[in-house]
Amino acid sequence: MDPYSFEDFVGDPDVFFAEYFDKQPLLRTGALAGRLDGLPSVRQLDDILALETTPPSYLRVTKGGKGVPSGAYTRTVARGAALAEAVNAEKVYELFRSGGTVTWNSLQHVLPSARRLRDPFAEALACDAEVVLFVTPARTDGFSPHRDSIDVFVVQVDGTKTWRVWATPEHRRGDEGSYTPEELGDPVVEVTLRPGDVLYVPHGTPHAAAANSELSLHLSVGVEPRRWRHLLQDTVTALVEDDAFHGFPHLAEGEDTAAVAALTEKLELLRERLARLDVASEAKRLVAVGRARNGADRTREFARLAAVDTLAPATRVRRGAVPVEIGDSEAGRTALRAGGRQLAVPDAVAGALRALDSGRTVSAAEFFPGVPEARSLSAVRGLARIGVLEAVAGPPAGASPDAVPVADEKRK
Incomplete structure (x- = not known):
């Protein structure tokens, strides 16, 4: 729907x-x-x-x-x-x-x-x-x-x-x-x-x-929309996370001139930080904090992984949402860091990933150049499972009408 x-x-x-x-x-x-x-x-x-x-x-x-x-x-x-x-x-x-x-x-x-x-x-x-x-x-x-x-x-x-x-x-x-x-x-x-x-x-x-x-x-x-007291408390809480507010004061009972002076100093520092605050940026941050909620932005991961297993050779793929760092090559294999994982892939696979940086697509069968179609498809499925690649919306030619494209599932 x-x-x-x-x-x-x-x-x-x-x-x-x-x-x-x-x-x-x-x-x-x-x-x-x-x-x-x-x-x-x-x-x-x-x-x-x-x-x-x-x-x-x-x-x-x-x-x-x-x-x-x-x-x-x-x-x-x-x-x-x-x-x-x-x-x-x-x-x-x-x-x-x-x-x-x-x-x-x-x-x-x-x-x-x-x-x-x-x-x-x-x-x-x-x-x-x-x-x-x-x-x-x-x-x-x-x-x-x-x-x-x-x-x-x-x-x-x-x-x-x-x-x-x-x-x-x-x-x-x-x-x-x-x-x-x-x-x-x-x-x-x-x-x-x-x-x-x-x-x-x-x-x-x-x-x-x-x-x-x-x-x-x-x-x-x-x-329950946040009231002004909630928003201002959030702003001040963010400001006092600074190291300058991490000390442990001793506020004794009665009059303590040292404690009063220290508190005055910290309040003055807070006042200065509030005066320098980029209010437009802070408003955007407060909106983002308010919109963050558990479960709202999670993908249908099991459905996505099931769709990966049914990728066809003719399916066109592109770079996924997971950030990728491509490192140096050694002995024909290139270091790859993706989603917290350390990988070593054939140089040709690293080159194929670089070629997709511009947003272009390639068929799963042609992603890994110079190898049989089945091996290229296996490489695509492996990278798609960890989010490095994703299928372009729309089933490939000749695919079952019930097939679910990976990219579609990810965006639901």
């Missing part, structure tokens, strides 16, 4: 950040209509619920607006000589049948489809994001009116759910809390979300939701 973009969820980003972000709710009816097949589904929830190693911390069940103790849906299992708690799927189903809402936290930890949903938000907001799945029985309230400490982007996937959202308070402290309907008055948004609809709820905004005449499954992408 095509990847999602931030625009798919919020529309024009400039309008979103100017008029809605951190200010008021936004409803996007049909924003993902016809594009839900790649998202986590009820069937996938059954599959991950059946995992023997699912920690109970990922799962939460609520009934009547209150949390169900985890002991009601867990069991003790033996893992070698140790005992551990695991989710009991049958007990979860029983609670769901009796009106419990099942919540699966950090779904991106187990499903690639949830990571694909999270990534556009982490990229646009330069912070990490969490995908939470909510499955609610028909004709059941999910949670009583409450506020969250994070911004939430709701994507309705299955069934329908009626949402009530109240006005976003002007002053918020980023905490959680609950309300009675009498405290809130009339909502500013009351809508029934259908599959493909998207709803944005800023942090601290009171809201509540209830499933209608069928099971409802929705996904919430929760994000």
Whole structure:
């Protein structure tokens, strides 16, 4: 499936950040209509619920607006000589049948489809994001009116759910809390979300939701953009990593003129470093730090390696992403350093790699000049396994239609 973009969820980003972000709710009816097949589904929830190693911390069940103790849906299992708690799927189903809402936290930890949903938000907001799945029985309230400490982007996937959202308070402290309907008055948004609809709820905004005449499954992408205090702490932390701040002072109780003088000196040094800071570069660094997240940028390595084994002689290859240092030749072999590996390859192979520096391609059969086709193909596969070479997108002539090009897999 095509990847999602931030625009798919919020529309024009400039309008979103100017008029809605951190200010008021936004409803996007049909924003993902016809594009839900790649998202986590009820069937996938059954599959991950059946995992023997699912920690109970990922799962939460609520009934009547209150949390169900985890002991009601867990069991003790033996893992070698140790005992551990695991989710009991049958007990979860029983609670769901009796009106419990099942919540699966950090779904991106187990499903690639949830990571694909999270990534556009982490990229646009330069912070990490969490995908939470909510499955609610028909004709059941999910949670009583409450506020969250994070911004939430709701994507309705299955069934329908009626949402009530109240006005976003002007002053918020980023905490959680609950309300009675009498405290809130009339909502500013009351809508029934259908599959493909998207709803944005800023942090601290009171809201509540209830499933209608069928099971409802929705996904919430929760994000907590870094506040100014977090960003400035990050900047100062980076500056004081300098050796000038590595000493161990002794700050005694009471008045200590030496300690005060030393602290004054370090604060003055920090002030000077802040004054000389390249602010534009620091802003780029903070964005990069915010976007860095585990699992987001990893390739499908097993699929890539499987594709390497099926490279054909006619497949065209090019230099891969792994940096290569080509050293000196000795006794017909050239030293090669690639991805932390030290290799010695025939001089002709080193020459072939140099020839590909300009971005040109060559067929696998012709990569290693002057040797039989099978040996050239073997050399290509060996270098492709460690990322020095990669196949050009598109299957070679005569290849099976099911063959997966290495370069395509690497970019997924």
